[in-house]
Amino acid sequence: MKKLFALAFVALFSLSAMAQQVDLRKKISVSGSAETEVTPDIIYISISLKEYLKDNNSKKKVEITTLESQLFKAVQDAGIAKENLTINNLSGYSVAEKKKNPDFLVSKQYRLKVTDLNKWNELIGSVDPKGIAYTNIDSYDYSKIESLKKELKIKALQAAKAKAAYLVEALGNQLGSIIDIQEVNNESYPQPMYRANVMMMKGESADAMGGAPEIDFKKIKLNYTMNTVFEIK
Numbered sequence: 001m002k003k004l005f006a007l008a009f010v011a012l013f014s015l016s017a018m019a020q021q022v023d024l025r026k027k028i029s030v031s032g033s034a035e036t037e038v039t040p041d042i043i044y045i046s047i048s049l050k051e052y053l054k055d056n057n058s059k060k061k062v063e064i065t066t067l068e069s070q071l072f073k074a075v076q077d078a079g080i081a082k083e084n085l086t087i088n089n090l091s092g093y094s095v096a097e098k099k100k101n102p103d104f105l106v107s108k109q110y111r112l113k114v115t116d117l118n119k120w121n122e123l124i125g126s127v128d129p130k131g132i133a134y135t136n137i138d139s140y141d142y143s144k145i146e147s148l149k150k151e152l153k154i155k156a157l158q159a160a161k162a163k164a165a166y167l168v169e170a171l172g173n174q175l176g177s178i179i180d181i182q183e184v185n186n187e188s189y190p191q192p193m194y195r196a197n198v199m200m201m202k203g204e205s206a207d208a209m210g211g212a213p214e215i216d217f218k219k220i221k222l223n224y225t226m227n228t229v230f231e232i233k
Contacts, residue, residue, distance in 0.1 A: 026232040027179060028168055032160025034152045035186075035223035040140035043114050046088060047071070047124075048133035050107035064106045067131040071110065074126035084113040107133060115143075142220055149222065153183065156226040164230045176231030186223035 049067040054060035075085050088109040114120045124135065142148070165175045 025176075025179075026173075027229050028164050028175075028232055029227070029229045030160050030164045030167065031225055031227050032156045032158065032163060033223065033225040034155035034159060035221065036148070036152060037219040037221050038142045038145075038148065039219050041115055041143050042141040043117065043120070044138040044140065045112045045114060045120065045135060046138050047110045047112060047135050048107060049110070049127075049131050050133040051105040052130050053105075061105075062128065062131055064108060067128060068108070070127045070131075074123040075112070077126065078119040078123045080112070080114060080119060080123070086111050111138060140220075145220075145222075149224070152222055152224045153226065156224045157181065157228070160226050160228040161230070164228065168230075168232055174233040176233045178228060179231055180227075180229040182227040184225035184227065186225065187221070 049064060049071065051064050051067070052062055054062065072082075072085070075082065088111045112120075112123075114123075124132070161175070161178075168175045
C-alpha cells in the first residue's frame with residue numbers, strides 16, 4: 001500500500017512539473033529586417049615580382065632587388081604606410097641554385113593594403129612592367145563594418161517590434177515583453193570584377209593596359225533579419 005501511495009505521489013508530482021513547464025502565454029512571432037550596401041574602402045592586393053632577362057641575355061638580368069626597390073619607392077611616393085606592404089611568399093629562392101644556374105630567376109610575392117585605387121594605379125605604373133608576374137585582389141573590407149552591423153541589427157529588431165505592435169493592436173490587444181530573439185545573417189561579399197574581364201595582369205601586357213587594370217567593385221551588401229517572439233497582453 002505504501003509503495004502504491006509512493007508511486008501515485010511521484011506520478012502526480014511529475015504531472016505537476018510538466019504543467020508548470022508548459023508556456024500558456026499568448027504570443028506573436030514576427031520578423032524584421034534591415035539592409036544596406038557599402039563600397040569597400042580597404043583592398044588587399046597581391047603583387048608578384050620576378051627577375052627577368054633583358055633580350056634573353058643572362059648578363060642583362062634585372063635583379064629582384066632592383067624590382068623591390070622600385071616597389072618600395074612607389075609605395076612611399078604614393079603616401080602608403082610601409083607597414084601596409086608585407087612579403088607573402090618567396091618562391092624559387094636558393095643561393096646554391098643561383099650559383100649553379102646564372103639564368104635562375106627569383107620571384108617574390110607581396111601583399112599590399114590600399115584604401116584608394118587611384119594610388120594603386122599610380123603605384124603599379126612606377127614598377128617595371130616586365131618584372132611584374134601578376135597582380136590580383138586578395139580580399140576587401142569596409143573600415144566601419146562592425147558599427148554598421150550593429151546599427152542594422154538594431155533597426156531590424158525595431159522593425160520587428162513595430163510590426164508586432166500594430167498587428168496585436170489591430171486585434172485590440174497590447175504588445176508585451178520580448179520572449180525570444182533569433183538573428184539571421186545574410187551578408188554578401190561579392191568578388192571584385194575587373195573591366196575587360198582581366199583577372200590577372202601579366203608583365204607582358206602591362207604596357208598595353210596602361211600599367212594597371214581598371215577595377216569595378218560590387219558593393220558589400222549587409223542584410224539582417226531578426227526573428228522575434230513577443231508576449232500578447
